[in-house]
Amino acid sequence: MTGASRAVAWAGVVTAPTVAITVLAATGALAAPTGGLPDPGVAVRVGLPAATALRDVAAALTVGLLVTAATVLPGPGSRRRLPALTNLQRRTAVIAAAAASGWAAATVAMLLLTYANLAGTTIGVDTVAALPYFLTDFDLGRALGLSTAGTLLAGFVAATADRPGHLGLAAVLAVAAVLPLAWTGHAGSTVNHATAVDAQMTHLVGVTVWVGGLAAILILRGRLGDALKTSVARFSVLAGWCYALVAAGGIAGAAVRVPSLAAITTTSYGQILLAKAGVLVILGVAGWYHRRRIIRQLGTAPGRRPFARLVMAELLVMGAAIGLGVALARTPPPDAGAAEAIDATTALLGYPMPPPLTATTVFTAWRPDPLWLPLALAAAASYLVAVMRLRRRGIRWSPARTITFLTGCLMMVAATSGSPGVYGQVLFSMHMVQHMTVATAVPTFLVLGAPVTLALRTLPARIDGSRGAREWLLAVLHSRYVRVLSNPVVVIALFLGSLIGFYYTPALEFSLRTHVGHLLMLGHFLLVGYLFANIICGIDPGPPRPHHLFRLILLIVTFGFHAFFAVSLMSGAAMFAESWYTSLDRGWGPSIADDQALGISLVWALGDYPIAILAVALIVSWIADDTRDARRHDRQADRDDDAELQAYNAHLQRLQRPRVPKSSTDLEGLD
Structure with a gap:
């Protein structure tokens, strides 16, 4: 990884919390509360979105590195009888394990800051002592705790991986650790929470694989050599599916939380959502340019420089998108005030009580x-x-x-x-x-x-030892x-x-x-x-x-x-x-x-x-x-003139022949 790439990578990491804090400050979401619980302090109000953004960046790196190592990078070749990891795959797994450690650390910080924010207290000894209570008695605490456990397990499997199957298992565990993050925030509290949670899970999986995979390609491009073009082409297909997941999840989530088109331009939530949509369009155009122009030029050394510059720009934009997502999650949606009018049944089901079940409604x-x-x-x-x-x-x-x-x-x-x-x-x-x-x-x-x-x-089958x-x-x-x-x-x-x-x-x-x-x-x-x-x-x-x-x-x-x-x-x-x-x-x-x-x-x-x-x-x-x-026996009989049947018949004939005595003892036995 070159010095320029390293600088851009750190810039992408810093961009996410910076954008999140800037947007929340602009919308007034970081201001001290005027009523209700006491103010937890500036450190908590600012630290919580920053920790959330860092967690999202670390999660994307972990998932993207593991998925890239398991499905994109070249393998040891098809001649090996026992599957093993290449040095590049093993190095990628180690980097992913380090990213998983950062993911877990950021989530633990989130747990402390979230409890302090909910309780209206500053971070101290009492906050740490109350953490077990928060982890066991609150849905938000349980979700974050489950995600942390999954993260640590994925990092351990990645750090000790020595077979492709271990990489695949680590990638699955990392993706699974992302899913509990969709059970919190607006997705878990909205009326139509089933659609919101499913949309958020789809969105998160697409984002982490896409962003983290692109970062993995940037980090590893200097070590890929002649396999760079093939690896980028493979990831381009994967990124296309991720883009579809991100877009579908975003549209479904917006449809649930935004009651009208007017709310998009008249509310802070809608404006942040509109900015995220614009970023998604920009990234879609960049991806199209990748497939049409850049990938074709990767076979030559001069063609790799435009690829690196475009990927660096994309990662900076993606960092901003992650920051916007954090800000969006901490901004009340336009219909937040309508929750008071919801009856108890609707709150339990997530949708109003359906009409009576009749012979017609069974089918309609x-x-x-x-x-x-x-x-x-x-x-x-x-x-x-x-x-x-x-x-x-x-x-x-x-x-x-x-x-x-x-x-x-x-x-x-x-x-x-x-x-x-x-x-x-x-x-x-x-x-x-x-x-x-x-x-x-x-x-x-x-x-x-x-x-x-x-x-x-x-x-399609692969011949370079990698696994599609x-x-x-x-x-x-x-x-x-x-x-x-x-x-x-x-x-x-x-x-x-x-x-x-x-x-x-x-x-x-x-x-x-x-x-x-x-x-x-x-x-x-x-x-x-x-x-x-x-x-x-x-x-x-x-x-x-x-x-x-x-x-x-x-x-x-x-x-x-x-x-x-x-x-x-x-x-x-x-x-x-x-x-x-x-x-x-x-x-x-x-x-x-x-x-x-x-x-x-x-x-x-x-x-x-x-x-x-x-x-x-x-x-x-x-x-x-x-x-x-x-039919198989008939074909075999045609090839060998029914040798099996002839051998069996010969055996039966031998059994039917009279026994000829060979000695006087045998003759006495016959008498």
């Missing part, structure tokens, strides 16, 4: 889920694009697989954005419809679409973790144990009261259901599956237990999440007891059609495997 109720709807649409679109790629290469892909996969995506949309998503937090019966659809029906259709096989046939999407998919498929998770005993334990653990613990109420819990519930049951369906009727490559007869036994035993679980729910007298349902002001529909009885009966009923689909798919797979085995 619609509330787009901000996370699962885009994911399902993206999965369907990616699948269709891959099928068209195969068709252009003259390879036929089964229409039945396409139909089943798209059906799974459609059912996921219906379960999360249709009436089960609208009424799932209001009625226990609709929660059961959503749960059973996501846990059994959706995974079955997705597995029958063979998405992994399609991805392996269409994703295809290489990481193969690495995951052959990892020991997947082998353990694909073990039939483990899958059955997860599938059945999740039901007991979810409905006989506070997990159900946690998923109803918090959006994060709801996301974790859906993600967990979708994954476990996919693992189970993949064992029963999967055709994708991966760990070996048991024999078809054993799969049939597993299917019968599992859904037999499922029926027993439904009976145990019916016979139980306990009410599920009673405090949650009684806190909702629902003036229509059945009573809580009657609705729960209906929901429990649906557990039994909705388990029938998935088992029928799985059973049919298992039988079809069984017959297809037997047919393939027969």
Whole structure:
């Protein structure tokens, strides 16, 4: 890293807190409070946004360095039998570990300053002593504490990494440590908090990978040599996706918090948001110029200087964007005063109580889920694009697989954005419809679409030892973790144990009261259901599956237990999440007891059609495997003139020949 690059890097780090403090001072947000809690002092009022900006910069560096090392940098070459890290990848991981330490330190400073700001006290011994209380009893403290723990774990894995898989794990942990940051601030307190939290998570992931990855390219460009052009081209594709995530998350978040277009120009929040949008446009133009002009010139030494200058300018602009984001998070949105008029039910649900559930609204109720709807649409679109790629290469892909996969995506949309998503937090019966659809029906259709096989046939392969999407998919498929998770005993334990653990613990109420819990519930049951369906009727490559007869036994035993679980729910007298349902002001529909009885009966009923689909798919797979085995034996017989059958016949003939005595002892035995 040259002296000019180092100076620009430090300038980018300083730019974020400087812009944040300057903007907040200009809007009056740093002024001492005039009422309510006491003034915590200038050090707290100024130090909190500065620490937040430094945390965001360190988080971006950590995530970007790890993602770049795991997916962009060249590997040790394809001739190595054992995967290892190059010196450049190992050096990048060490730098990322150092950045993670700075991230954790800035977050700890944020914890102290945030508590002091909320309590209206200066930083002192009492503030440090109250930190455990803040970490355990406040949502904001728990989120920051969880992020700190994830950061330290990611930094430790990065510092000790000696295999590409370790780099990938560190990158995943770093991205996961970013997500709790979306649960705080305006995203966690707005009325439509589900959309706000999902939009903020999308925005943060895009920003950290994009900004940190670009900084990583600048830091490492002198050591990349001839691989600079290839690495930049790879990162350019990744940056394009990140740009889309940042834009989508920003637009969705603004739509939730800004009530009208007039508020954009008449409020401080809207003006800062407008400035962020302008910065995003500038960065988009710079990215387009990168792809059109700069990347082509990187093959020559003179062409690298314009690239370095443009990247340095981009990083300075990105530092300003991070500062604007910090200022935006500490500026009240235009509709902040409207929160007083919200009723208790709307505050709990995050949206008004839906109308009564009728035979019509079961099919017409619609509330787009901000996370699962885009994911399902993206999965369907990616699948269709891959099928068209195969068709252009003259390879036929089964229409039945396409139909089943798209059906799974459609059912996921219906379960999360249709009436089960609208009424799932209001009625226990609709929660059961959503749960059973996501846990059994959706995974079955997705597995029958063979998405992994399609991805392996269409994703481009790399030959320089680095890992792209295809290489990481193969690495995951052959990892020991997947082998353990694909073990039939483990899958059955997860599938059945999740039901007991979810409905006989506070997990159900946690998923109803918090959006994060709801996301974790859906993600967990979708994954476990996919693992189970993949064992029963999967055709994708991966760990070996048991024999078809054993799969049939597993299917019968599992859904037999499922029926027993439904009976145990019916016979139980306990009410599920009673405090949650009684806190909702629902003036229509059945009573809580009657609705729960209906929901429990649906557990039994909705388990029938998935088992029928799985059973049919298992039988079809069984017959297809037997047919393939027969054809393979026929082809082998044609090649060797049925040598195996001839050898077997000869063996039978030898067994039928009369035994000839070889000695007098044998003759005595015959007598």
